[in-house]
Amino acid sequence: MSDSSRVRPGSTLEIRDLRVAVGDKEILRGVNLTVKAGETHAIMGPNGSGKSTLAYAIAGHPKYTVTGGQVLLDGADLLEMSVDERARAGLFLAMQYPVEVPGVSVSNFLRSAVTSVRGEAPKLRQFAKDLKTGMDALSIDAAFAQRNLNEGFSGGEKKRHEILQLELLKPKIAVLDETDSGLDVDALRVVSEGINRFRASGDTGVLLITHYTRILRYVKPDFVHVFAGGRIVEQGGPELADRLEAEGYEAYVKASA
Amino acid sequence: MGLETASAPLSTLHRKTSYDVADFAVPTGREEEWRFTPLSRLRGLHTGAPASGAVTVQVDAADEVVVETVGRDDRRLGRAYVPADRISAQAYTSFEKATILTVPREAVASRPTVITVNGTGAGAAYGHTLVRVEPMATAVVVLDHRGSAVYADNVEYVVGEGATLKVVSLQDWADDAVHVSHHHALLGKDATFRSFVVTLGGDLVRLSPSVSYTGPGGDADLTGLYFVDAGQHLEHRLLVDHSRPNCRSNVVYKGALQGDGAHAVWIGDVIIRVEAEGTDTYELNRNLLLTDGARADSVPNLEILTGEVAGAGHASASGRLDxxxxxxxxxxxxxxxxxxxxxxxxxxxxxxxxxxxxxxxxxxxxxxxxxxxx
Known part of the structure; x- marks a missing residue:
């Protein structure tokens, strides 16, 4: 992957007192979090705690209504931007359940995405080379590029494809929503290596949302946040993940109920 | 696979057919087969409008294909298909010249044969086309409709034993055109028929493709694509009549609609008669509603009269962009x-x-x- 000019060192994602509702129901109740370039933050929490809502609200999914707070990327208000503007500003969301889009080929999709994010069409030869390098690194079969987007992909293929996009689009901040769910050990390793390549430059930030500690053995976090009842209820270093592994979320679920 | 019987069974089994327009009453719009069609926009095609318009027919044929322009009395005409509604009978009663394409036995047409139907006037015009593909022959035929016209016609495809016919019918009319057309394919034993219908232009287009079989092993694939803009009425009425064993049919029509008053109608009738054991059929219609004010009516209708089918199913869905x-x-x-x-x-x-x-x-x-x- 040759193009590193887009990534500016020192990017920061600031989430300030973020409140989000779905319909009449408030899901996020004041989330505060700052992710800086070079940092990896893990957000862990039980099902239904609002982890995915955080991810989708930052990305701008129309189902979620922001009722308060701010999300800033290098000072620019993401909440004022359309979904595609946020992506072009340098935000990436790896989805838990990437949708199937019939009739749109992977290669066509990736070229359109890269063109949009870079602001100009990539040179075909360079793009083909980058694509092949990225696919090889993630053990994705070459025939994959001609298939329809996510159509008939296995769970593992979908996740590897999300990471392929991450590596091609080179965002400033990546939000990974349960990228580890549904992966067998081999796929988890391949996907984790991809995430590690992405963060190796040191000038990108990662917000890794997960239910399980398993992926944190491959992708070492700098900070761990426990999410419950729509807000962060505890923060710590990697050792917090070990404690969650041993004790589970029960104490937090009770406390937030 | 979900088998479903129509709520009004056998409706298409007993439908009236005749070459004589007088055998059909003028539709009022209350009839099942006319209820979706805006009769006031037919410019009199259903009320006996005299032939006063101008439609030219040009044929650019492959060397292997014999092209003839014949009069009403040619005995080969009307043998594969008998009109089943008033406008079809009107067209049959009113056309003056017919175009016949013949692909001789075992001939393989070296390139597509293109029939260009060009409308140049506002009055009603009537036409008839017969495509004969003799046993073991293969051909591709393109029907290209353009210009302004008020046009009703019948097209007969006779596909002989072991023969293959691929047809593309493009309705690329000007915005004010009205076109009502029946395309009937009669498939011999082991014949293959591929139809691709593309309807984009015209104020009102009502196209009724139908298929029947004279022997086992017939294979029909009917594909359609339409794009309906504001004010357009584009209607496709399909009928596949399985009356012979071990034949296959597959119908896939997809359309997109945008703008006020854009109206698509898709009727998909499939009959599997008692004697049509081993039939394999599937039909699908999908509509993509891109704006408010557009409307799609989609009515699949599967009548199964034998218990011995290889497969039978249908699906219909209309929705917005996801x-x-x-x-x-x-x-x-x-x-x-x-x-x-x-x-x-x-x-x-x-x-x-x-x-x-x-x-x-x-x-x-x-x-x-x-x-x-x-």
Missing amino acids: DEHIFYLQARGIPFEEARRLVIRGFFAQLLEKIELDELRERVFAKVEAELEK
Whole structure:
């Protein structure tokens, strides 16, 4: 992957007192979090705690209504931007359940995405080379590029494809929503290596949302946040993940109920 | 596979057929077969409008194909198909010259034969076309409709034993055109028929493709694509009549609609008669409603009279663009308008791939792209 000019060192994602509702129901109740370039933050929490809502609200999914707070990327208000503007500003969301889009080929999709994010069409030869390098690194079969987007992909293929996009689009901040769910050990390793390549430059930030500690053995976090009842209820270093592994979320679920 | 019987069974089994327009009452709009069609926009095709318009028919044929222009008395005409409604009978009663294409036995046409039907006037015009593909022969025929016309016609495809006919019918009319047409394919033993219908232009187009079989092993694939703009009425009425054992039919029609008063109608009738054991049939219609004010009526209707089918099913769905598709593409930086275009293009992509003629596929693709720019 040759193009590193887009990534500016020192990017920061600031989430300030973020409140989000779905319909009449408030899901996020004041989330505060700052992710800086070079940092990896893990957000862990039980099902239904609002982890995915955080991810989708930052990305701008129309189902979620922001009722308060701010999300800033290098000072620019993401909440004022359309979904595609946020992506072009340098935000990436790896989805838990990437949708199937019939009739749109992977290669066509990736070229359109890269063109949009870079602001100009990539040179075909360079793009083909980058694509092949990225696919090889993630053990994705070459025939994959001609298939329809996510159509008939296995769970593992979908996740590897999300990471392929991450590596091609080179965002400033990546939000990974349960990228580890549904992966067998081999796929988890391949996907984790991809995430590690992405963060190796040191000038990108990662917000890794997960239910399980398993992926944190491959992708070492700098900070761990426990999410419950729509807000962060505890923060710590990697050792917090070990404690969650041993004790589970029960104490937090009770406390937030 | 879900088998479903129509709520009004056997409706199509006993329908009236006749060459004589006088045998059909003038439709009022209350009849089942006319209830979706805006009769006031037919410009009199259903009330006996005299032939006063101008439609020219040009044929650019492959060397192997024999082209004839014949009078009403040619005995080969009307043998595969008997009109089943008033406008079809009106066309049969009123045409003056018919075009006959013959692909001789075992001949393989070296290139597509293109029939260009060009409308140059506002008065009613009537036509008749017969395509005869003799046993073991193979041909591709393109019907290209353009210009302004008020036109009713019947097209007969007679596909002989072991023969293959691929037809593309392009309704690329001007905005004010009215076209009512029946296309009937009669398939011999082991015959293969591929139909690709593309309807884009015209104020009102009502096209009724039908298929019947004279022997076992017949294989029909009917594909359709339409794009309905504001005020347009585009109607496709399909009928596959399985009366012989071990035949196959597959119907896939997809359309997109945008703008006020855009109206698509799709009727898909399939009959599997008692003697048609081993039939394998499937029909699908999908409509993509791109704006408010557009309307799609989709009525699949499967009548099964034998218990011994290899497969029978139908599906119909009309809906809007999927927000999740658009979100996914936008979340990768692709602007909304481009995301929308990609998804709609994808919706039609698998159909377009079925057009084997590169030039024609490109033309249809370009037309669809142009519709998306509107």
